[in-house]
Amino acid sequence: xxxxxxxxxxxxxxxxxxxxWLFAWAASIVLIASFFALSAAWRKPQFxxxxxxxxxxxxxxxxxxxxxxVVCGAVAVFLLGFAIYAGLHGTxxxxxxxxxxxxxxxxWLGFAFFSAIFGDVFRPFNPWRAVGRAVGGGFRTIAGQxxxxxxxxxxxxxxxxxxxxxxxxxxxxxxxxxxxxxxGLSPDAAGLAALLxxxxxxxxxxxxxxxxxxxxxxxxxxxxxxxxxxxLFGSRDGRLYxxxxxxxxxxxxSVPGSAAVVIxxxxxxxxxxxxxxxxxxxxxxxxxxxxxxxxxxxxxLRLTDTIFMxxxxxxxxxxxxxxxxxxxxxxxxxxxxxxxxGFAHTLIPIALAYLVAHYFSLFFFQEQAQFTxxxxxxxxxxxxxxxGTVNGLVDYKALSANMIWYVQVAALVxxxxxxxxxxxxxxxxxxxxxxxxxxxxYWMLAVMVAFTCFGLxxxxxxxx
Amino acid sequence: xxxxxHVGHYLWTLYVIPILIVVGAIIRNTVAQRRLAREDAEEEVx
Numbered sequence: 009x010x011x012x013x014x015x016x017x018x019x020x021x022x023x024x025x026x027x028x029w030l031f032a033w034a035a036s037i038v039l040i041a042s043f044f045a046l047s048a049a050w051r052k053p054q055f056x057x058x059x060x061x062x063x064x065x066x067x068x069x070x071x072x073x074x075x076x077x078v079v080c081g082a083v084a085v086f087l088l089g090f091a092i093y094a095g096l097h098g099t100x101x102x103x104x105x106x107x108x109x110x111x112x113x114x115x116w117l118g119f120a121f122f123s124a125i126f127g128d129v130f131r132p133f134n135p136w137r138a139v140g141r142a143v144g145g146g147f148r149t150i151a152g153q154x155x156x157x158x159x160x161x162x163x164x165x166x167x168x169x170x171x172x173x174x175x176x177x178x179x180x181x182x183x184x185x186x187x188x189x190x191x192g193l194s195p196d197a198a199g200l201a202a203l204l205x206x207x208x209x210x211x212x213x214x215x216x217x218x219x220x221x222x223x224x225x226x227x228x229x230x231x232x233x234x235x236x237x238x239x240l241f242g243s244r245d246g247r248l249y250x251x252x253x254x255x256x257x258x259x260x261x262s263v264p265g266s267a268a269v270v271i272x273x274x275x276x277x278x279x280x281x282x283x284x285x286x287x288x289x290x291x292x293x294x295x296x297x298x299x300x301x302x303x304x305x306x307x308x309l310r311l312t313d314t315i316f317m318x319x320x321x322x323x324x325x326x327x328x329x330x331x332x333x334x335x336x337x338x339x340x341x342x343x344x345x346x347x348x349x350g351f352a353h354t355l356i357p358i359a360l361a362y363l364v365a366h367y368f369s370l371f372f373f374q375e376q377a378q379f380t381x382x383x384x385x386x387x388x389x390x391x392x393x394x395x396g397t398v399n400g401l402v403d404y405k406a407l408s409a410n411m412i413w414y415v416q417v418a419a420l421v422x423x424x425x426x427x428x429x430x431x432x433x434x435x436x437x438x439x440x441x442x443x444x445x446x447x448x449x450y451w452m453l454a455v456m457v458a459f460t461c462f463g464l465x466x467x468x469x470x471x472x
Numbered sequence: 473x474x475x476x477x478h479v480g481h482y483l484w485t486l487y488v489i490p491i492l493i494v495v496g497a498i499i500r501n502t503v504a505q506r507r508l509a510r511e512d513a514e515e516e517v518x
Contacts, residue, residue, distance in 0.1 A: 032486070337502070457491050461491055
């Protein structure tokens with residue numbers, strides 16, 4: 009998210025008690041200590057069973073009732089429609105237009121953060137699912153039968169969501185950052201993209217069925233649903249339940265393409281963080297190389313950024329594959345494919361950690377704008393004050409630069425320790441002998457240390 | 473200009489060192505285990 013008013017490198021750190029790189033060393037020591045603690049004390053799998061405890065029947069019935077679902081869906085459809093309208097007809101100033109902050113901060117980050125705590129909160133607020141279900145219900149009433157759908161190809165799995173996730177971030181950080189607009193993605197481009205995506209999603213739902221497409225291909229359902237697996241609550245057969253935190257992640261990656269989704273999440277956040285920091289010089293060099301060969305400047309910049317984004321995706325994927333290959337060398341290991349799928353869920357807390365580390369300050373500051381002047385003047389016309397908050401300001405002093413850094417470090421360390429826990433737990437399923445399980449996890453330890461140091465390096469350069 | 477002036481460009485190496493230490497330890501451990509397994513096998517043959 010590189011548009012200027014949203015830049016996460018808001019302030020630089022001046023007075024850390026120790027150099028930033030020493031935090032990477034300390035984080036690595038924490039991971040190594042956690043690894044040995046897990047090896048010594050964790051000898052039976054703990055997360056394979058969600059241990060569901062149903063919530064109160066009445067409470068569950070109210071929250072999952074048809075009227076509540078209709079209200080949630082209607083609110084979501086209204087807000088999406090309004091965001092598209094604001095994007096297409098509101099001001100071109102990205103920081104004053106409802107569309108950008110709402111779509112790329114409030115929803116994109118908010119649903120991810122809240123899902124990670126409470127479970128999949130996006131599902132009832134998914135506007136396309138609401139429309140799909142309403143149309144499907146109408147069809148059933150009129151035709152007296154369920155609409156016919158094509159069977160979803162098993163091999164396709166979550167690949168449409170993985171590719172879509174990269175495309176969404178590409179739109180924002182590559183297309184937006186090099187589109188000739190002064191400050192990133194223009195609101196009308198965001199509005200048009202949301203409109204086109206709505207048409208595409210509804211078409212896919214018509215072809216494959218609403219729930220099927222939401223489970224596999226719909227970018228945001230899959231993305232937020234992935235983080236929702238970390239959360240405390242779930243639902244099954246119309247009943248809400250509390251579950252053991254993290255346990256629902258263990259079977260998330262059984263669908264093909266799931267590993268690509270979580271790798272795309274880590275890679276896109278990494279690329280966004282590195283674009284203006286660690287990758288700045290190599291990006292400039294390649295851009296100049298293209299430009300010197302006569303390529304039009306905007307195309308050269310977009311091509312360069314696209315190449316680096318794909319390289320980041322390949323690099324993150326390669327680090328994970330190396331870890332899996334390492335595990336494969338331990339006697340009794342299952343197939344490479346099984347290991348690659350079986351450990352993909354261990355990257356979910358890392359994807360969340362990267363998201364928190366890179367964007368929590370952006371979310372904190374930009375939501376102040378969302379609920380003050382943007383809410384009162386959503387089109388940014390300067391003539392509207394719906395709730396009397398149009399003169400509200402963002403309090404940039406509410407978080408100090410050092411506080412942001414400490415939260416970033418904490419997020420990365422906690423995320424990677426949780427990743428290690430999940431990996432150790434899964435290893436105990438594949439290698440019931442805890443010594444072999446521990447031996448297999450040396451490699452995942454290396455992966456976690458690599459991701460932690462890489463993440464801290466990106467942040468230190470971006471903030472520095 | 474002193475070469476020290478460009479030291480900032482090589483700060484990334486400080487972030488790579490922990491990774492190298494862990495990877496080095498894993499490789500060393502793997503090699504040691506294989507050597508032990510080989511020695512045990514030779515012992516059995518004798």
